[in-house]
Amino acid sequence: MNMILFHPAALRLLWLQSRGRRRRMWARFCQPRRLILSALACALAVIWLGNAAMTIWLREAASPETLRALLSFGLVLYALWHITKAAFFRPEGPFDWTETEQELLLAMPLAPRDLVAYQLASVTVTTLVKTGLFTLLMLPDLRCLPLGFVGLVLAMMALEILRISIEIVTWGMSRRAFLAYRAAVVVGLVAAGFAVGAVVMRQGALGGGMEVGDGFRQRFLEVVIQLNASALGYLALPFQPLVDLILAESLTMSQVALAVAAAIVVTGLSVGVVGLYSVTTRRVADRERRDYGDAAGGAGLPAPSSNQSAPLKLNLRRIPRWAGAGVLAWRQLLGARRHWGSLLTAMIAPAVLAGAPCLVIANPHVALLATTATLAFYTFLLLPTALRFDFRRDLDRLATLKGLPVSPTATVLGQVLAPVLIATVFQCGVLAFAIIARSLPPHLLLAAMVVMVPINVLVFALDNLIYLLYPYRIQQEGLEIFLRTMLTFTGKGLLFALGLAAMSGWAFAADAVTGAISQFSGGSVPANIVFASGIIAGPTLCAALALVCLCRAYRRLDPIEDVPR
Amino acid sequence: MIEVHDFHKAFAGHVAVKGVTFRVAPGELLAIIGPNGAGKTTTMRALSGIIPASQGRLAIAGNDVATEPIVAKSHLAFVPDDAPLFHDLTVEEHLSFYASVYRVSDAAGKVQRLLAEFELTGKLHTTASNLSRGMRQKLAICCAYLHDPKAILFDEPLTGLDPQGIRVFKRSLLERAAQGAAVMISSHMLAMVEDLCTHVLILDRGVQRFCGPVAQLRQAFDDVDADASLEEIFFAATSP
Numbered sequence: 088m089n090m091i092l093f094h095p096a097a098l099r100l101l102w103l104q105s106r107g108r109r110r111r112m113w114a115r116f117c118q119p120r121r122l123i124l125s126a127l128a129c130a131l132a133v134i135w136l137g138n139a140a141m142t143i144w145l146r147e148a149a150s151p152e153t154l155r156a157l158l159s160f161g162l163v164l165y166a167l168w169h170i171t172k173a174a175f176f177r178p179e180g181p182f183d184w185t186e187t188e189q190e191l192l193l194a195m196p197l198a199p200r201d202l203v204a205y206q207l208a209s210v211t212v213t214t215l216v217k218t219g220l221f222t223l224l225m226l227p228d229l230r231c232l233p234l235g236f237v238g239l240v241l242a243m244m245a246l247e248i249l250r251i252s253i254e255i256v257t258w259g260m261s262r263r264a265f266l267a268y269r270a271a272v273v274v275g276l277v278a279a280g281f282a283v284g285a286v287v288m289r290q291g292a293l294g295g296g297m298e299v300g301d302g303f304r305q306r307f308l309e310v311v312i313q314l315n316a317s318a319l320g321y322l323a324l325p326f327q328p329l330v331d332l333i334l335a336e337s338l339t340m341s342q343v344a345l346a347v348a349a350a351i352v353v354t355g356l357s358v359g360v361v362g363l364y365s366v367t368t369r370r371v372a373d374r375e376r377r378d379y380g381d382a383a384g385g386a387g388l389p390a391p392s393s394n395q396s397a398p399l400k401l402n403l404r405r406i407p408r409w410a411g412a413g414v415l416a417w418r419q420l421l422g423a424r425r426h427w428g429s430l431l432t433a434m435i436a437p438a439v440l441a442g443a444p445c446l447v448i449a450n451p452h453v454a455l456l457a458t459t460a461t462l463a464f465y466t467f468l469l470l471p472t473a474l475r476f477d478f479r480r481d482l483d484r485l486a487t488l489k490g491l492p493v494s495p496t497a498t499v500l501g502q503v504l505a506p507v508l509i510a511t512v513f514q515c516g517v518l519a520f521a522i523i524a525r526s527l528p529p530h531l532l533l534a535a536m537v538v539m540v541p542i543n544v545l546v547f548a549l550d551n552l553i554y555l556l557y558p559y560r561i562q563q564e565g566l567e568i569f570l571r572t573m574l575t576f577t578g579k580g581l582l583f584a585l586g587l588a589a590m591s592g593w594a595f596a597a598d599a600v601t602g603a604i605s606q607f608s609g610g611s612v613p614a615n616i617v618f619a620s621g622i623i624a625g626p627t628l629c630a631a632l633a634l635v636c637l638c639r640a641y642r643r644l645d646p647i648e649d650v651p652r
Numbered sequence: 653m654i655e656v657h658d659f660h661k662a663f664a665g666h667v668a669v670k671g672v673t674f675r676v677a678p679g680e681l682l683a684i685i686g687p688n689g690a691g692k693t694t695t696m697r698a699l700s701g702i703i704p705a706s707q708g709r710l711a712i713a714g715n716d717v718a719t720e721p722i723v724a725k726s727h728l729a730f731v732p733d734d735a736p737l738f739h740d741l742t743v744e745e746h747l748s749f750y751a752s753v754y755r756v757s758d759a760a761g762k763v764q765r766l767l768a769e770f771e772l773t774g775k776l777h778t779t780a781s782n783l784s785r786g787m788r789q790k791l792a793i794c795c796a797y798l799h800d801p802k803a804i805l806f807d808e809p810l811t812g813l814d815p816q817g818i819r820v821f822k823r824s825l826l827e828r829a830a831q832g833a834a835v836m837i838s839s840h841m842l843a844m845v846e847d848l849c850t851h852v853l854i855l856d857r858g859v860q861r862f863c864g865p866v867a868q869l870r871q872a873f874d875d876v877d878a879d880a881s882l883e884e885i886f887f888a889a890t891s892p
Binding site: 400401402403404405408411413414417418421422425426483484486487489490491492493494645646647648 | 730
């Protein structure tokens with residue numbers, strides 16, 4: 088990719104966008120109400136990054152065999168993800184541009200080559216940042232840093248080019264071709280699943296004495312190494328030169344030549360994307376002309392759709408109002424239903440992670456406890472990011488919400504209900520799996536959910552509270568979102584730790600309280616009942632308090648002044 | 653009935669509206685006009701309870717917006733400029749939502765009439781994100797009319813509407829006023845204002861320059877001719 092490939096206007100736009108982002112960030116950073124939190128976020132960033140750096144530098148390097156298997160596995164998995172994603176979420180356009188970018192760039196006198204170059208330039212910038220961070224993470228493993236970095240950049244770029252190509256191709260496909268592509272992907276995935284299953288089974292047999300309770304990480308690494316050594320390893324073949332570069336021992340002439348060759352190939356692929364885009368747009372236009380000609384020459388085209396023509400089949404739903412809360416929750420759940428695919432995708436990984444303790448911990452009760460704790464931890468830290476069916480997707484509609492004849496309390500309850508409900512159903516599913524897998528009594532599910540529901544309310548009320556106190560646009564990215572995430576994660580982490588400490592403290596205090604109650608009432612009160620009551624009451628009270636604070640924040644929010652443009 | 657008495661609104665030290673007082677009786681159509689930044693939208697937002705007033709009393713159908721917000725809002729409809737609809741809800745779902753929020757009885761009949769009137773029947777199952785700008789505006793108007801509000805506020809209502817849509821909108825506005833609704837329109841389309849409205853409120857940099865019936869408008873400004881157009885009066889009233 089040289090300067091000839093980039094149109095000066097595209098580069099200028101990228102530069103101006105980045106400058107605008109920096110300017111906006113600085114202005115918001117300096118707002119009096121955000122200044123203290125911004126400074127705190129910066130301090131935390133230094134502490135966390137320092138901690139991460141120390142952890143990385145002091146950790147033991149992975150063996151070359153493990154590293155090669157992990158890199159190959161990761162690259163293949165990433166490529167498969169792009170192929171699968173495009174089969175189920177067909178791109179609406181050839182590039183994932185914002186609406187403004189689309190309207191601005193497509194109306195400009197730019198050649199297809201310039202448009203692709205703009206996309207590649209924008210991807211290159213983010214890839215360099217991502218690779219820089221990834222290189223830092225891999226410092227102990229990289230024998231030759233310059234070659235390792237180059238190898239990682241080229242590997243990431245190759246993946247990005249693959250993604251862009253898949254998006255262009257799937258966007259340009261006819262409906263029939265796309266369905267065929269989807270079917271092929273499904274068949275491929277099923278076949279790959281069977282192949283992986285076969286390798287895992289064989290590995291299990293080879294592993295001999297592996298029982299429930301053996302290290303999950305160790306088992307996973309052995310499976311990955313086995314997969315890489317099997318016929319499935321051929322899938323990673325195109326990435327092997329890049330993996331060789333990443334794992335290069337030293338800066339030799341042959342390795343430099345390999346790096347140059349790989350760079351030429353990646354540049355060639357970039358140029359190929361330009362050609363692919365030109366051909367695809369031409370084919371899409373040709374197909375449209377052909378379809379229009381066929382329709383006009385045959386039975387004739389229907390008249391442009393008249394708004395009156397369709398017979399009216401009105402199906403107004405009877406939505407439970409519940410003082411307005413029910414209607415708002417219904418609307419959020421409807422939104423969630425429309426995004427069920429991405430929602431399901433976001434839930435798969437945490438479900439697997441939360442269910443993992445069930446497969447590796449020998450004692451079934453401890454395994455269930457670990458699964459519940461993992462779920463609670465995940466709910467506290469990550470679930471709110473995946474489930475944004477509350478105030479956080481309504482930044483531009485806060486004025487509309489305020490204009491409705493619904494009290495602030497009902498609005499808050501209605502807005503928070505949908506994510507709480509989805510989170511509860513998700514947790515129920517995972518816990519039910521754990522209980523069935525480990526043959527535990529079903530009432531344990533109820534017991535776990537009695538604690539989880541108030542935790543869900545607390546978590547989503549807190550996230551919404553922070554959002555209404557310091558509103559921001561979800562699409563924001565870069566340093567600003569990094570600092571914000573740092574701050575909220577630290578805050579939530581501290582709260583979680585505080586909750587655990589309170590729970591441990593209550594475990595000791597419950598005994599004394601039981602004694603006092605028994606003495607006062609003259610009868611015997613079971614200690615576990617007192618302990619359980621406290622465990623349920625604590626999160627419930629906290630959740631109620633968080634909801635009250637959220638109501639106050641919503642009441643005080645000025646949707647004109649407080650909402651960022 | 654819409655009542656505003658000594659309304660002030662300040663944003664971060666900047667006074668957007670200063671001492672505005674007016675009243676829109678049932679059946680009246682008040683046009684609120686003024687240059688950009690005059691405080692028109694701010695007044696409407698305060699009336700609809702979206703932002704609180706810094707000072708003054710605002711009431712809808714006799715209900716104070718500050719002390720009885722729910723009752724006041726249930727008698728009101730506000731259609732802002734580029735109405736922020738719920739992107740993933742269809743036309744039908746929007747109407748279901750508003751029918752439920754405003755407790756509309758005989759929603760099905762009203763919805764059918766409104767959809768036919770604003771030519772949205774064929775778009776029943778289209779999501780708001782897939783509607784054109786004009787269609788979105790029509791949907792917002794349908795949602796506003798659904799609960800037969802006693803007070804209706806429109807901020808630049810003609811944006812995006814096609815000629816047919818404009819004609820239907822104007823007719824519907826006159827019908828609503830004839831049925832006893834108090835209507836307020838903020839617009840820069842002075843010809844439309846002159847054509848439709850019974851009363852005019854002129855704001856300039858947050859200050860009220862005139863409020864009264866259209867017939868008295870020309871007498872209020874000495875430096876305009878007796879047959880001056882609303883545009884000429886507007887410039888006379890708002891020139892620095």
